[in-house]
Amino acid sequence: MPTVKDVTFALLRKLGLTTIVGNPGSTEETFLKNFPADFRYVMALQEASVVGVADGLSQGLRKPVIVNVHTGAGLGNAMGTILTAYQNKTPLILTAGQQTREMLLLEPLLTNIEAVNMPRPWVKWSYEPARAEDVPGAFMRAYATAMQQPSGPVFLSLPLDDWDKEMPETDPYRTIATRQGPDPVRLAEFAARLDASRNPVLVYGADIARAGAWDAGIALAEQLQAPVWAAPFCERTPFPEDHPLFAGALPAAIGPLSEKLAGHDLLTVVGAPVFRYYPYVPGRYLPDGAALIQVSDDPGMTAKAPVGDSLVADAGLFLTAALPLLTRRPPRGGAPLRPPVTVPDMAASPLTPAALFATLRACCPEDFILAEESPSNVPQMQDHFRIDKPDAFYTFASGGLGWTMPAAVGLALAEKESGRNRPVLCLMGDGSFQYSVQSLYTAVQEKAHVIYVVLQNEEYGILKEFAVLEETPHVPGLDLPGLDIVSLAKGYGARTTLAKTAADVTAAFKNAVAAQGASVIVVPITRQLNSLL
Template sequence: MNEQSTVHSVTYDLLRTLKLTTVFGNPGSTEQPFLQDFPDDFTYVLALQEASVIAMADAFAQVTGRPALVNVHSSAGMGNAVGNLVAAWHGNTPLIVTSGQQHRELVIGEPYLGNRDATMLPRPWVKWSYEPARAEDVPEAFMRAYAQAVQPPAGPVYLSIPMDDWKRPLSGFTRVRTVSDRVAPDARRLRAFADRISASRRPALVFGPEVDRAGGWDAAVALAQKLHAAVYGPPLADRTSFPEDHPLFAGPLGMSVKTVGDRLAGHDLVVVIGAEVFRYYPYVPGDYLPAGTELLQITGDPGVAATARVGDSLLGDPGLAIELLVETVAEGSARSAPEPMQRPRALPQVPSSPLTPPEVYAALSRVRPPDAVIVNESTSTMAQQVEWLPTVRSGSFFATASGGIGWGTPAAVGVALGDRERGVQRPVVGLIGDGSFQYSVQAVWTAAQHGLPIVYVVMRNQEYSILKSFAVLEETPGVPGLDLPGLDIATVARGFGCLAVDVKTTEDLEREFKAALTAGTTTVIVVPTQPQKAML
């Protein structure tokens, strides 16, 4: 046995083999034995708070198409991370999240910084949670974690590793394996689905986030065009899987049971591919489906299939399923043309002061480069963003999959780092509400440190506008804590090393946005806006 061979060196060799050479983290004392003598061929991405660490890694993994490795502090640090771990779980992002555990000699006495019941803390938001029984098992635990993370449905996993394990002697680890990350749908059931789709008089298609994650964008367009079917955006989607400027795009479904049911009226068959049926919120009672309407669902996630309130489900990779459907469904050119999405795009004749969100989005639509990627966490203006800044390319829209805020600002960092990793140059635009920005504002420090060309446009309406919309809907007047006065966002952003500017007019916004595209670093543009009632 080589005297220099330890659990530490053997594990790093395995991580190289698995191409896990970027570590997203915020180090603690129990993590330092893992990070000691950090290799030159690895990259450490430091974020200043663990929730930001997870969101950066989440978006990085989505963009690169590979699992991401995360290292956060035991117990308290992992607790900080859980909020955005929920988003990774719902977004089926393969993350390997690790944290240190106290020295094995001390664990039985509940020492300071000990991770009590370590494997319980991240549940239920991980697919697998494990603390190796022996130091010698650490490399194999990473191998299993990798396999668990990438197999469908993909998702985060967690390892707790005692800090003294890393220096234990270990001769090597040779049982490196590969696993499949796609599962084909059952051919007979798919054929039955295809027959029902072909027989439909007026089908509707709903393409969810799983489609874009599976690389099914082009196949989705081909299927819609062959069927001559209307395409709706699913509720609260974290990825966009169909071009929102396409003539067959009929707009978002809405969010509530009633809204979704009303939107689907007139369709005899709804085909939901790669999405939940449905992500409902808030509760507004209505019919899950209109009378006489049937529903088919295709998803790669058994849990998503099991929790559907209506319809018949088929398990399988959505990308593969769509490709097979394109080959088997009958041509639908005889169907009447579906009504395209209505885009009224009404703007005031005289510019508002402060600007309205549609005015902001209209200005951005004039200067947004065609290859720009959008990360959206302006929750009260999502409908206006689809109207004015439609997603037209695969892999160019990202939002939180969980509903919790504080994901978007660090996720934009992960997108930009993922693009840099794969040699792609495109602008990254973060559309962030002023309330959302505060949850993870420290993430812009990481963006500035890495010189990432991100343009954050922060709409400053001085309130939690989405919550005020919910208060009206839920008839809950007098809720405290919904106003946000006194935030100087530009000054804070400059303090973290970013370029930052306040603008008041669309002319100023367009000028500063174009300047930010060539600044070579991170820019935060703060725009005072009028509160926007959310379309619920």
């Protein structure tokens, strides 16, 4: 008779899930022993990096990835990036070993006590099989749950003595639907409201990118000749940022957001929550005289929206179905809605973030991926990096640092596996760099073509900007002196350069693009703060 492991790995092959990202522990070695030659194991040195690498890999390949961490201790280490994966809607199948069933009642060392509860609420489903024979079926259910909308991570706790047990020959494989179409009556109602609106505006979110619906989003905007804004804290680019109808990214506070949309009578939000607000700046949710309609694949998102009427559907299916129901409007004419790129001061020393971004953008190849975790410098980044291709920008939806550095490794591995081979440019703050620095090891060992550019201002700039807004002076812990990032990166084996001038940056970046593998470029920048809003 086959073993539980035989049946499970046969299922994973059928599902096309032959990559496991992990950090091995004693409770996982029975799962990993005699590792099959047709499977791939990607190792990271800490569980937050494990989940981050898997998240980037899953998003890049557009399919689930198996994650393996070490019982409750490893799961605890991973919780920050699991939270981000949940808000990114990334379909990860998280697994952790559990103590042997023979001793579970005693709760010996490394028992994951209440294992099913531990990752909640940041997984869609959490389960520990009641019998060893249920393990393959649990993987199938985990796959289905992770993939069905809204997609997201799931968790399986797997006792270490289950894998070698014999079980009947069985095949739990089955196919599932992963998208949900719009209700026809509600669709017609929303299309009629859009047609009747005097001055509509579109707010697009990351679900459009996840749905592969860039073209449909462009077509709808051009049909309506409506301005398009990116939703606040948008983790994927939903619309070409060089398009004449693109207006920019909305501020993430109630009053300022409403003011930006003044004069519009219908706000149509597709693929985004209403809205990711932070910080709190009071005001009206909607401009005077405006109404709001929202389309999301997540009923939880539509339920908690403070205003507006909603429709639960896949963003791409909605856009495609709505287009033929809408009357084409005449061109707006005039200049693009977004101001041209700002010309930075290239003579400043140290470099300003804007000067650095202008320098990098001028050196970038035609096709590349941009990832970022430098919160205080996002406005300047958005000004100089105007993303004009789908699946070319990734960041974290949660606000929690430590995701982007390992995710960039996963994205680079996905580029290699898919044959696209775009380099990944990852912009990191010097504070953010410390959260998942271990991921550099994986980048180096896997020869991932990722280029980390670290903006070193020796402070948590974003927290100082919050302190100004919130009038909270003299907060401790906001300065970061003494970080030798060059030595840290070299210690992990990365090709590393300190670049103090635009010329230095240009030379280092061009070398990194040509050299393949993992590179780190550390750039001292000014400490000038910006307005948070």
